[in-house]
Amino acid sequence: MAPRHFDRDRVRALRRARNITQSELGEAVGVGDSTVASWELGSSTPDGEKLPVLAKFFGLPLDELFPRRAGDLPDLADLRCDAGYSQYQSRELIGTKSSGPVANAERGKRRLNEKFHEPLAKAYGVTVDELLAAQERSFGNEAPVPESASAMPRTVAEKITYLLEHSYPGTQTPPSDTEIAQAVNEHAGAQVITADGVLALRTGDNEELPPIVADGLAELFGVSPLYFQTDDRVARQVVEGLRLLAAVRTGAVGRVATRGLGPEGMSDELLAFLNQMVGEMAEREVPGTDGPGH
Incomplete structure (x- = not known):
């Protein structure tokens, strides 16, 4: 996974510059003020899906406020987080009772069923090819799987x-x-x-x-x-x-x-x-x- 860098000092400085309390920031992103406090103290970091919400709140591009290391490319979990969805919410995106298909793909255990490609790509704001490339990175592969292999039934x-x-x-x-x-x-x-x-x-x-x-x-x-x-x-x-x-x-x-x-x-x-x-x-x-x- 290529997680984004969370700079607690910058987030705290932005909040204070706008005269916003920890409670107000927490309410805006759906967490308690104690959670915001722990972020700024460095005792915890936000879940990935909270980062785009924070960036939008401060009116800054996601890549500017929470950049990745140069050359890092997103895997499936990164795409989901960048779109602002929790893993639990992914079940609604693919129309299943469980988030298991997405969770297993993100952990590199089982690839996504083909029927989930289009809805996830649309929800994440990427092409299907970009989604599949991110999936391969979740499995530790940099190059896409050959067509003959990707056509093999796996789940x-x-x-x-x-x-x-x-x-x-x-x-x-x-x-x-x-x-x-x-x-x-x-x-x-x-x-x-x-x-x-x-x-x-x-x-x-x-x-x-x-x-x-x-x-x-x-x-x-x-x-x-x-x-x-x-x-x-x-x-x-x-x-x-x-x-x-x-x-x-x-x-x-x-x-x-x-x-x-x-x-x-x-x-x-x-x-x-x-x-x-x-x-x-x-x-x-x-x-x-x-x-x-x-």
């Missing part, structure tokens, strides 16, 4: 959505939230999730995926339970497998090639399985039809 919501969008070709209909919950509960032998619970996972309102639910989802969609863990290699293999299986339906591929998987490549087991599936599907496909479901 639970993204992974479920990817499977729903890519595992049901032709006229096949993806299961509803209710059907997904039923399948997971049947696998578990008990009710471990409801349709509302599936909806929360699918939309990103809940990012905690219990292992028993992950196992049930994996069985339903025919993927490894490891797909739902944080290891991008497994997710990449699943994604590439679905792409290849979709390609064989159109005759675009006859034998699996493992280009684009990175240095770790595709496991021998998965490669053998996909080649077997390619052969079986090629034998069963009927030109001009959607072919049998699987």
Whole structure:
């Protein structure tokens, strides 16, 4: 993070020059006079989202009153603070019950779901590209992630959505939230999730995926339970497998090639399985039809 520099002496001098009390300043920025006193004493500093409020109150540009070090670029938390939003308020910006998606991205744990890019960029007053560049800095990366990598599903919501969008070709209909919950509960032998619970996972309102639910989802969609863990290699293999299986339906591929998987490549087991599936599907496909479901 590249936080702005808070100069307590300058803030105190500005306040006194305008004949403003600590209580009046605190009321203007939404804190108590004791908080303002602690800022000026140096025993605490304002939360980042208070700095633009202070700058506006004193009628000075944010970059002039609270500058960053030369060359420092903002991460996600910096963008939020510069726009004057607390992390708690971010949930209203993305329309979720929790600020978890933003908090996790700011901490470099999980990248933002694509559907949050536009509303956050608009709220922060930046472009989507600037938002994504700031996100990469939150993850300790200075350069943007390559398009092929950024397209990889990373969050639970993204992974479920990817499977729903890519595992049901032709006229096949993806299961509803209710059907997904039923399948997971049947696998578990008990009710471990409801349709509302599936909806929360699918939309990103809940990012905690219990292992028993992950196992049930994996069985339903025919993927490894490891797909739902944080290891991008497994997710990449699943994604590439679905792409290849979709390609064989159109005759675009006859034998699996493992280009684009990175240095770790595709496991021998998965490669053998996909080649077997390619052969079986090629034998069963009927030109001009959607072919049998699987």
